[in-house]
Amino acid sequence: MGFGSLARFAHLATLLAPGTVLAQTDFPTLFLVHNVSDSIVAYRIRTDGRPAQVGYLDVSDGPTDVAVSPDGSRLAVSHATAASNEILTVLAVAPDGSLTKTGEFGIPDSPLAIDWLDDDVIAVTSSVFGASSFRTYRYQENPSPTLTLLDTESPGGFITALEPDLAHRLLYANDSSANVVRVYGIGPDGTVDLLGLSSSGSIYPIDVKLAPGGLRLYGGGGISGDGHRVPAFDVDGAGGIAPMQGSPFQSPGQSPAYLCPTSDGKFLFIGHGTDATVRSFAIDPSTGGLTPTGYSFDVGLQGTIGDVVEMNGFVFITDESTSVDGIYGLYSFLLNPDGTLTQNGDILETPGTRPETMVVWNPTPACPADFNGDGAVNTLDVLAYLNAWAAADGSADFDGDGSVNTLDVLAFLNAWASGC
Numbered sequence: 311m312g313f314g315s316l317a318r319f320a321h322l323a324t325l326l327a328p329g330t331v332l333a334q335t336d337f338p339t340l341f342l343v344h345n346v347s348d349s350i351v352a353y354r355i356r357t358d359g360r361p362a363q364v365g366y367l368d369v370s371d372g373p374t375d376v377a378v379s380p381d382g383s384r385l386a387v388s389h390a391t392a393a394s395n396e397i398l399t400v401l402a403v404a405p406d407g408s409l410t411k412t413g414e415f416g417i418p419d420s421p422l423a424i425d426w427l428d429d430d431v432i433a434v435t436s437s438v439f440g441a442s443s444f445r446t447y448r449y450q451e452n453p454s455p456t457l458t459l460l461d462t463e464s465p466g467g468f469i470t471a472l473e474p475d476l477a478h479r480l481l482y483a484n485d486s487s488a489n490v491v492r493v494y495g496i497g498p499d500g501t502v503d504l505l506g507l508s509s510s511g512s513i514y515p516i517d518v519k520l521a522p523g524g525l526r527l528y529g530g531g532g533i534s535g536d537g538h539r540v541p542a543f544d545v546d547g548a549g550g551i552a553p554m555q556g557s558p559f560q561s562p563g564q565s566p567a568y569l570c571p572t573s574d575g576k577f578l579f580i581g582h583g584t585d586a587t588v589r590s591f592a593i594d595p596s597t598g599g600l601t602p603t604g605y606s607f608d609v610g611l612q613g614t615i616g617d618v619v620e621m622n623g624f625v626f627i628t629d630e631s632t633s634v635d636g637i638y639g640l641y642s643f644l645l646n647p648d649g650t651l652t653q654n655g656d657i658l659e660t661p662g663t664r665p666e667t668m669v670v671w672n673p674t675p676a677c678p679a680d681f682n683g684d685g686a687v688n689t690l691d692v693l694a695y696l697n698a699w700a701a702a703d704g705s706a707d708f709d710g711d712g713s714v715n716t717l718d719v720l721a722f723l724n725a726w727a728s729g730c
Contacts, residue, residue, distance in 0.1 A: 542556075570625070706718055
């Protein structure tokens with residue numbers, strides 16, 4: 311067992327100590343922010359991919375970004391308004407998906423991005439053009455809710471996106487002023503150290519996202535350059551990044567801004583701000599290069615796409631405005647093998663105004679060795695796993711260290727030999 315696994319095991323033991331209660335849903339869950347009506351909604355994603363509301367909570371003004379803790383028990387919400395002092399809210403997630411506010415804290419302006427670095431450590435940006443920073447905090451509920459500052463990184467520029475790797479050892483932060491992405495190492499005490507950076511040239515990187523496996527990082531170029539560019543980076547085994555061959559890639563859409571790699575690592579969906587289209591790109595399994603599939607879904611008026619996420623073969627898109635077409639809410643789509651989408655019923659009208667950012671929580675299967683999910687552990691699971699491993703599919707990262715290699719095969723075979 312590696313150091314990361316030991317640390318996670320020790321942390322879990324602490325969480326399970328007497329007097330500590332863990333809660334999270336045991337079903338796929340989507341959490342959605344309403345930016346104008348100031349609310350958070352929780353949806354159970356049924357096996358047919360249709361959302362069913364299970365939770366709702368009013369929060370403070372201007373919720374902007376939402377993140378779910380690695381164990382699924384808490385949400386962290388940032389609020390970015392016109393105030394110089396903003397708010398960070400922490401919510402508890404009950405097993406039935408209902409939400410309860412457990413803490414609300416003042417933080418600096420403007421927190422456009424937030425993420426969990428561990429089950430009790432939060433990173434949040436302070437996005438002020440030319441003087442941006444991000445901070446890490448430790449959140450504790452007992453004996454009373456507290457938020458303790460752990461570290462401050464002040465590289466300047468304009469930081470609007472934070473992306474931790476799967477193992478929560480590394481943190482990537484964009485800078486759309488200096489046109490770089492920085493990579494930080496996450497220490498066991500929640501502090502971070504700059505490990506390196508890479509330039510995206512004349513194209514700025516926004517909404518940076520890692521593809522499954524952790525070996526590729528993509529960003530949206532927005533209106534920079536000709537307004538059709540997608541910068542991409544290769545990630546080495548230590549987390550270092552370098553521009554991918556062929557980067558930046560060309561998008562048929564205008565102002566690529568909202569990125570969503572699919573969980574199988576085969577496609578990248580990108581929402582575009584200017585033409586309000588969501589388009590799919592095939593990811594080359596060898597190089598990571600992007601090729602447009604030709605598929606496009608038009609959400610409507612410029613700027614009406616709120617976010618794009620994928621889970622379990624379904625893609626979800628928020629339409630934040632009734633302008634032009636008179637509809638708004640949450641779309642569900644079936645992801646087809648060729649990267650196209652099939653709309654999964656009518657758009658769901660959400661119970662609030664301006665549905666924007668989303669985050670999904672997918673519980674770990676009760677029996678990881680049942681790789682094909684048919685309810686039995688047998689040789690079919692070995693074949694299914696080896697096929698995924700040979701394709702470098704993100705699902706084959708069995709030990710969760712952010713890369714697909716022979717250690718994952720050994721971890722899977724050990725689990726398979728143990729059965730359920």
